Each structure stands twice: as structure tokens, then as C-alpha cells.
Amino acid sequence: MSEPIKLTRKDFASDQAVRWCPGCGDYAILAQMQKTLPDLGVPKENIVFISGIGCSSRFPYYMNTYGIHSIHGRAPTLASGLKLANPELSVWIITGDGDSLSIGGNHLIHILRRNIDVNIVLFNNRIYGLTKGQYSPTSLQGHKTKSSPMGSVEQPLNPLSVAVGTEATFIARTIDTNVKHMGEVFRRAAAHKGTSFVEVYQNCVIFNDGAWGYATDNQTKDDHILELEDGQPLIFGKERDKGIRLNGLIPEVVSLADVSPNELLVHDEDGPASLAFFLSRMRQPAFPEPIGVFRDIKKITYEEGAISQISEAVASRGKGDLHKLFHASDTWEVTPEHTNGHN
Amino acid sequence: MPESKHHVEYQDIESVIIRFAGDSGDGMQLTGLQFSNTSAVFGNDISTLPDFPAEIRAPAGTLAGVSGFQVNFSSEEILTPGDAPQVLVAMNPAALKANLIDLEPGGKIIVNTDAFNNANLKKADYDSNPLEDGSLDGYDVYELPITTLNRNALADLEDLSTRDKDRCKNFFSLGLTFWIYDRPLETTLSYIDKKFAKNPLLVDANKRALIAGYDVGHNTEAFQTRFHIQPAHLKTGVYRRITGNEAIALGMITAAQKAGKPLFYGSYPITPASEILHNLANQKQFDVRTFQAEDEIAAMGSTIGAAFGGAMAATGTSGPGVALKSEAINLALVLELPMVIVNVQRGGPSTGLPTKTEQSDLLQAMFGRNGESPVPVIAPATPGDCFYMAIEAFRMAVRAMTPVFVLSDGYLGNSAEPWLIPDPDDIPPIVVKHPSAPSNGAEPFEPYKRNSETFARPWAIPGTPGLEHRLGGLGKQPDTGNVSYVPFDHEQMVKDRAEKIAKLADYVPPQTLIGPEEGDLLVVSWGSTLGAVRSAVKRVQGQAYAVSHAHIRYLNPFPKNLDSIVRRFDRILVPEMNLGQLIFLLRGRYGLETPFIPYPKVQGRPFTIREVTEKILSLVE
Ligand code: SF4
Numbered sequence A: 001m002s003e004p005i006k007l008t009r010k011d012f013a014s015d016q017a018v019r020w021c022p023g024c025g026d027y028a029i030l031a032q033m034q035k036t037l038p039d040l041g042v043p044k045e046n047i048v049f050i051s052g053i054g055c056s057s058r059f060p061y062y063m064n065t066y067g068i069h070s071i072h073g074r075a076p077t078l079a080s081g082l083k084l085a086n087p088e089l090s091v092w093i094i095t096g097d098g099d100s101l102s103i104g105g106n107h108l109i110h111i112l113r114r115n116i117d118v119n120i121v122l123f124n125n126r127i128y129g130l131t132k133g134q135y136s137p138t139s140l141q142g143h144k145t146k147s148s149p150m151g152s153v154e155q156p157l158n159p160l161s162v163a164v165g166t167e168a169t170f171i172a173r174t175i176d177t178n179v180k181h182m183g184e185v186f187r188r189a190a191a192h193k194g195t196s197f198v199e200v201y202q203n204c205v206i207f208n209d210g211a212w213g214y215a216t217d218n219q220t221k222d223d224h225i226l227e228l229e230d231g232q233p234l235i236f237g238k239e240r241d242k243g244i245r246l247n248g249l250i251p252e253v254v255s256l257a258d259v260s261p262n263e264l265l266v267h268d269e270d271g272p273a274s275l276a277f278f279l280s281r282m283r284q285p286a287f288p289e290p291i292g293v294f295r296d297i298k299k300i301t302y303e304e305g306a307i308s309q310i311s312e313a314v315a316s317r318g319k320g321d322l323h324k325l326f327h328a329s330d331t332w333e334v335t336p337e338h339t340n341g342h343n
Numbered sequence B: 001m002p003e004s005k006h007h008v009e010y011q012d013i014e015s016v017i018i019r020f021a022g023d024s025g026d027g028m029q030l031t032g033l034q035f036s037n038t039s040a041v042f043g044n045d046i047s048t049l050p051d052f053p054a055e056i057r058a059p060a061g062t063l064a065g066v067s068g069f070q071v072n073f074s075s076e077e078i079l080t081p082g083d084a085p086q087v088l089v090a091m092n093p094a095a096l097k098a099n100l101i102d103l104e105p106g107g108k109i110i111v112n113t114d115a116f117n118n119a120n121l122k123k124a125d126y127d128s129n130p131l132e133d134g135s136l137d138g139y140d141v142y143e144l145p146i147t148t149l150n151r152n153a154l155a156d157l158e159d160l161s162t163r164d165k166d167r168c169k170n171f172f173s174l175g176l177t178f179w180i181y182d183r184p185l186e187t188t189l190s191y192i193d194k195k196f197a198k199n200p201l202l203v204d205a206n207k208r209a210l211i212a213g214y215d216v217g218h219n220t221e222a223f224q225t226r227f228h229i230q231p232a233h234l235k236t237g238v239y240r241r242i243t244g245n246e247a248i249a250l251g252m253i254t255a256a257q258k259a260g261k262p263l264f265y266g267s268y269p270i271t272p273a274s275e276i277l278h279n280l281a282n283q284k285q286f287d288v289r290t291f292q293a294e295d296e297i298a299a300m301g302s303t304i305g306a307a308f309g310g311a312m313a314a315t316g317t318s319g320p321g322v323a324l325k326s327e328a329i330n331l332a333l334v335l336e337l338p339m340v341i342v343n344v345q346r347g348g349p350s351t352g353l354p355t356k357t358e359q360s361d362l363l364q365a366m367f368g369r370n371g372e373s374p375v376p377v378i379a380p381a382t383p384g385d386c387f388y389m390a391i392e393a394f395r396m397a398v399r400a401m402t403p404v405f406v407l408s409d410g411y412l413g414n415s416a417e418p419w420l421i422p423d424p425d426d427i428p429p430i431v432v433k434h435p436s437a438p439s440n441g442a443e444p445f446e447p448y449k450r451n452s453e454t455f456a457r458p459w460a461i462p463g464t465p466g467l468e469h470r471l472g473g474l475g476k477q478p479d480t481g482n483v484s485y486v487p488f489d490h491e492q493m494v495k496d497r498a499e500k501i502a503k504l505a506d507y508v509p510p511q512t513l514i515g516p517e518e519g520d521l522l523v524v525s526w527g528s529t530l531g532a533v534r535s536a537v538k539r540v541q542g543q544a545y546a547v548s549h550a551h552i553r554y555l556n557p558f559p560k561n562l563d564s565i566v567r568r569f570d571r572i573l574v575p576e577m578n579l580g581q582l583i584f585l586l587r588g589r590y591g592l593e594t595p596f597i598p599y600p601k602v603q604g605r606p607f608t609i610r611e612v613t614e615k616i617l618s619l620v621e
Helices: A026-040 A056-062 A075-085 A097-103 A105-114 A159-165 A179-191 A273-281 A302-317 A322-326 B028-042 B093-100 B118-123 B146-153 B162-166 B169-180 B186-195 B200-219 B244-259 B274-281 B296-308 B319-335 B362-367 B383-400 B410-414 B487-506 B527-542 B562-566 B581-590 B609-620
Strands: A047-051 A066-069 A090-096 A118-124 A170-175 A196-201 A225-227 A242-247 A250-255 A289-296 A331-334 B009-012 B015-023 B045-051 B066-074 B087-090 B108-112 B140-144 B225-228 B237-243 B263-267 B288-292 B312-317 B339-345 B403-409 B416-420 B470-472 B519-526 B547-552 B554-556 B569-576 B596-600
Touching: A026 A056, A026 A118, A026 A179, A047 A056, A047 A075, A056 A066, A056 A090, A056 B470, A075 A090, A075 A097, A075 A105, A075 A118, A075 A302, A075 B263, A075 B288, A075 B296, A090 A097, A097 A105, A097 A118, A097 A159, A105 A118, A105 A159, A105 B296, A118 A179, A159 A170, A159 A196, A159 A273, A159 A289, A170 A179, A179 A196, A179 A289, A273 A289, A302 B288, A322 B244, B015 B028, B015 B093, B015 B169, B028 B045, B028 B066, B028 B169, B028 B186, B028 B237, B045 B410, B066 B093, B087 B093, B087 B169, B093 B108, B093 B118, B108 B169, B146 B162, B146 B169, B146 B200, B162 B200, B169 B186, B169 B200, B169 B225, B186 B200, B237 B244, B237 B383, B244 B263, B244 B274, B244 B312, B244 B339, B244 B383, B244 B403, B244 B410, B263 B274, B263 B296, B274 B288, B288 B296, B296 B312, B296 B319, B296 B339, B312 B319, B319 B339, B319 B362, B319 B403, B339 B383, B339 B410, B362 B403, B362 B554, B362 B581, B383 B403, B383 B416, B383 B487, B403 B410, B403 B527, B410 B527, B519 B527, B519 B562, B519 B581, B519 B609, B527 B547, B527 B569, B527 B609, B547 B562, B554 B581, B562 B569, B562 B581, B569 B581, B569 B609, B581 B596, B596 B609
Parallel strands: A047 A066, A047 A090, A066 B470, A090 A118, A118 A196, A170 A196, A225 A289, B009 B225, B015 B087, B087 B108, B108 B140, B263 B288, B263 B312, B312 B339, B339 B403, B519 B547, B519 B569, B569 B596
Antiparallel strands: A170 A289, A242 A250, A331 B237, B015 B066, B045 B066, B045 B416, B237 B416
């Protein structure tokens, strides 16, 4: 780009009225996205938002970019085809816990393993909102909902653990109420080449209010959240007086009154996948839940691989020539003398 | 070639249907292909059909492991691989047992007696040796110890293992059939040179096996007659063999080139459509972008994404895959993006008969989705026609901004015919117009503003400044495409989409008719049955019966003049490889009082010419 593009938050707001419930965490995510995009320097016409079905998936309608509100769970498939057709585009997938971990689980794992250069933002509210309050794949065991009046018997899925298992190259988590942190995570996700996977703790005020209370409540959040910083020891707490130490293969919470910071586990975004994995396993109440970038590694993207094969084919065979292609088989000629002549 | 050592007669015949059968490891596909190539180069019209075992690696020598390849070659125009083979080359007992049932009464059987040992007979479930128990009485059987003769011919190639020698015996049997049908060896000799170029020993061995087989004809008393099939009156030009699946791939590449765009093909492997994916994946120099998706739904979703991005986008599958794709097809339909969906139909329902053919997905293509969901449907009639219909599908898709179904089937996909290679320069371009950035002060962009002639909406693609817009699966306001639940908005959009597909009838070429313009009996068919039906109609016409034939390639919308054609006949016979799906559409369209007569066949096998001929005769005689 020769000239930096000076867009503002307003440029990214469409003329459609936003129709989430008042107080829904989605508003903050939308606002932060509209605020972050102007900083990325990507022309508006090169940005595409693709979603599936669910409350969060209304998102593209509110963005003044290109967008598709697709069908339940399938946004990654559309995004994959779009990126292969035009790798230059900046593509965001907006999804929810039901959309991407239940009906669309298959597509999620495959887009992550392929490392297609898109950004996935998963709004995790641990509930089905649009269908009015059934338990979701991230609802906690025992969660009472309309479809689980005696409590859900299912084990919840951990989205970031799934992401590590699929070889995802960028994994992060943020919280709807922590807008500054969210903006930074979006910036990092956008900067990453390959699939970026961001889980946002999002509050559904209507059907699962306070599901993330421990992470958002001003009184408690510092003790329940650990902000990851690359190259820094894992320290948390209101007084920053607690840390995470590895005891063999088992992480443990230690008090900095007893333990020197040198003994703490140090975060490494491009360290082994096992580090990101066990960070993803840290759950309330035994551990603070990490937010920030869990993993950020460099790998060839799917589009790079696919497009370079096209260049390779052109280099070795020459640009496609239909005449040659049609004749690329055993051919024979039927001439006027040939037809019905004795051999 | 040496002259025959015994008396040999020559006989001129019009055509022969020969089937090569053996164990899947015996190289019968290659043998059949070589026979067809030689016959094609010789100038005969040919049509071929491979028959693969359903299991990938069935145990050697068993019935499940039998692989066959049928070649029909003729001095006249032929349209099918033939009803029943007249000659069967059987390399082992299982091949004999599996194929004898198809052989014409009195047909020729060439068997490799070396393979008829107790172990092989048992594997083929024979209680006694059919060569000895009289069960082949009534056939013209030629018993040859092919394994031994072939080993003898290669005896002095000491560096070659017996196993490798035995692998040449398919060329031995090919050589023998070349002698019987008076074919030149050159095409296969030069094929062997090319194929085994890296291994001169194998070049030598395979050539010797071929020639030794040919010489056996000269030297064996049993072979008293050689047959001559003259070259056919084919249109002049350069030809190649082509299967339907190859032709679909070539057609798609051609369409994308003619539109000046990359071709995107998103697909999940499925029999019998996978060859399209294979063929396209190997042509990346045409900017072909293949995406082997994680499932059928992803294949469809990626195709929609690619179409949104401005590529010529297509997916291919078979019936069960279409079932999985249905929801996404409806998304494509309401996003109104152009793309092509190929269904290489197979026997259904459910997993059904993956390697067998059927035409039972016509109603699925028409109606197999929720809501009012009109989609254009076209069907190629021959393997070569698959090329033209693939291009046609893209033209219609782009013209009307819609997904278009191409209904091929397993029989078209796998069978091959000579294809008169077109000049790519004669194929008109596909003109694609993307709206460009609006000038300042222009009206805001309306993604669903329809073209008054075609009712298509504009194809604005990401990357175009000023045309940012959102598409979605929810109900819409006309013109703006904004989400709308207003009753009349919804009704208008439903009607507009229906009208848009109906308007494609302006594009569809008029229905052609073979035979009298009006009369007693019209035969109406679609898809891969063309060969058998057209041949049968010609036979009956040859017997001075007034019968006409209309083969429909455009199934939705129908050609405009089809209405008046069907009304000019007293009775209309509709042979289909299903229980009457085209009839269902015809009745729905032209009225119940129209005298349609169903003629269903649902056996996983195409119609034979004889079946259709007899059916027609039963009506007109
Ligand atoms: S139901 Fe919940 S998630 Fe959906 S919009 Fe309302 S508050 Fe937000």
C-alpha cells in the first residue's frame, strides 16, 4: 500500500440496527472490532466477515465490509474457499460455542490444521442463546437449562485444548469486558499469518448471566485471571504475589512470598505445544485462567502451499494451453481416405 | 508377420463386442484399453466400459476380484459399449464364472487352461471343471495354456523372474485377439516402448509376449477364421478416447479459461466422481485450485466461498454427497452466486451400489431441499457431451447467478468413446461482468437489484471498493438484500428466484427430434441412456416403424418447444434407470392426461439396445 489508509471506527459500522439483547457481551466485541480494524491498514474492501448461525453470527450484518451470514457451523468452509479463490483478502470468521464446537466441530478442526490464513473469533457464552437457552458443548456439567432441567450430564469441551490438538498456529483468549486486552488480541490475531483462533469469554445476559463472573468481577478477577506475556514468568493476583510453578508435569500455584520468580514457569508463545496445552487446562477454581496469546508459531499457510504448486506447475509445464490439454492423450486422425478404406 | 501355417478364412463383419476378464492383478484394464486404442487408430468407431471389482484388493482368483473391460468396435456408428459380449477372454475360472452369464449364446470363449487348477476352481466356487463337465457346450471355446505358452516365449530371458514373465501374459492374450480380429500391432508396440522405456528388459518381454500371442493364431489349428471390421465413416478430424469424468474436468477447465478466471473445485472423495478431482488436481498450470474438503458439506461451503470470491467454482459428488450438501446448496441459491454441482449418480438409496449406475437423483436435484428451491438441471448424454455440458453449466450459472446441477452417472463417468477433439478457439468466451466501484455520489450499491432481462443480481466481489455488502441465508428485502421478515418481501424474493430460473428457458436451445414430427409413438429419454435408446429407435425405424426420439439434455427448465412436441404424439415411452422420475416431471408440467408410458430399469446396469428395442416393438407391433 502506497498511502496509509485513514479509516475510523465509523467507517466499519453498517447502516443496520444492531439487534442483540441490551447488555449482551457481543456489543463490546463489535465495538472493539470496529475500533481495531482502522489500525490494521487493510482497505475496507479487502475485509470479509463470515459467520454461521447463532447470536454472534449476526455480526457481519453490522460491519460495513464484505460479509456472509452463512449456515450453522459452516463458516470455516466458506472462508476456506474464499481464501483459496483470493488469498489477498483479510477474512474473519465470527462464531459461537454451539456453532463451531457442536455442529461445526469438524470444520473447525480442519481449518485449524490446514492453517488457512483467517482469523476466527469464537464468542463463548456456554449456552445456546438464539434458540433460547439450551446447554452448549462448553456448558459446565450440572448446568440446568431448558434442555437439562436436572443439570447437564455432559462434559464440557475446552476450545483452546481442541485448538492445540489440531496443530493451530495461533491460539488466544480474551474477555468481552476487558476491551483493551481484546483490542490487542485482535491486533495480534490479524498480524498472524495462518489461522488465528481467539476465544472470547462472552456474557449472555439473558440465558447464562455471570457465567464468567469470576473473570470479570472487579473484586475477584485478578485472582482468577492470569495475563500471559511472552517471555515472562506466570504471575497473577491482585498484589501480583502468586505464580505458577511446574512440579514435574504438574503445574501448581505458589506464593511469591515463598518462591522466587526464577522458579516460575516462563511463557513462551512459540514454545512446545505442550505448554499451550497445559495453559489451556488451567481452570477455575484450582488455577487462574490465562488470557492473552497462548501460542503463536510460524508455519506455511494452506494458500501459500496451494498457490506455490500452481506456480510450480506453470514453471515446469508452461502456462496451461487448452489445445495441448485436449490432445494430451493417445490421439488418432480420421481422414477422408481413412474412413472405410481397407487397411 | 509370418503367414499362417494352416488354412485361414477371412470374414468381414460389422462389429464385435469383446470382453477381457481376469483377476484384478492380471492387467485386463490395460489390455482392454490397448485393444480399443488400436481399433480407434484403425478407424473403427468404439465404445468401452470398464467393470472394476467393488473391493479394492479382493483375494486373487476369487469372484470378488474379477476385473473386466468391454470394447465394442464397429464399422458403423455405435453409441454404447454393446449389450452382450460376443467374445470373452477369461484368464481364470473366476473370470469365466463372473462373465459367462453376460455372454451371447454361442459366443466365443478364450480361456487360459493353466489357471483352471483345483485351487482356482475352488476359489471360483466351481464344483467341477467347466472345461470338462460340458457346461460350456453351446459356446465356441478356445482352450489355450496361456501361462505356459507365454513362459515358453520368454524362456531365454534369464534375467526375468517367472513372476515378471507371468505378468506379461495379458499382452499374450491381447496379441491373440489382435490376430483374430486382424488388427495391426504397431500402436501397442509403441505403447510398450513408451511405458517401459526405463526398463529395456520389460520392453523386450512384453513385445515378445504380444507377438507370441499373435503367432499362436497363425500356428494353432483351432483358429480357422479371422475377422475383419472395416473402418467406420466417422467425421474427419483428430480423435482421442474420453470418459465422462475426464470430459467434465476438461470442460470445467475450458470454462474457466474462457471466462479468464481461476477454476475452484471443492470436493470430497466419492465413487464414482473422484476421477474428476484427480483429473483437475493434475492441471494446476491452468490455475486450477482443487480443495479436498473434510466432508461433503465443506466441499459445498468452500465452493460457495470461492464463488463469492469471483472464481469459477464447482463441486462434484454422487447422490449421498448431494444429500449432505443440500443445506449449503440452498445457501448458494439464496446468496445467488454462480457455481456448478456435478452429481455422478450411482445406485441408491443410501450407500446403495457405489460402482453401479442409476438415474435416480433427478428428483433429488429438483426437489431435495427445504423451501422453494429452484435449481437449473442439465444432463450430458454421452461421455464426450460431458465436456460441453460442463461448459454449458457454467454459462447458465453465470448468466442467472445460480448453482446449476449437472447430472452425470457412473456409466457416463467411466465409459469411454472416441471424442472428436474440438478447437478451443471455436468455443465462445464466457463473459463475466463484475460491477466496479461506483463513482462519487452514485446510488448506494444494491446487491439484489435484478437485471430486467435475466433477473440475475450483480456479482460484486470482495476487493471492489465501495461495493461492500452482506449476504446471508435469512429472508431478504428485494434490491437491498437487507434482512427482512416482511411477508411480501419474502414472497417477492421467492417468486423472483423462481422466475429467474424459469427465464433460463430463453437460453435453453430447442429440443431436437429424431424421426417423424408427429405420430403414434415418441420415445423420450435423458442422460446416459441416449446410446441404447437412440440405437433401439434406429433399429425400429429400420424396420419401417414410425417412431420418434427426443433426448432431453435440459431438464430444468425444459426446452420451450418440448410442450408442443409431446402433444403431437399419441403415446410417449419414457425409459429411465429409475422408477419414473422424468415422467413425474413431465406429467407435472404437461398434464396427467398426456399419455406417458413408464419404462423403468433399476438394476445398476444401463439399458441394453435389445431391451429398449423389444419394448418399443411391443408397443408398435
Ligand atoms: S441471547 Fe444472550 S448471547 Fe444472544 S443476544 Fe441475547 S444476551 Fe446476547
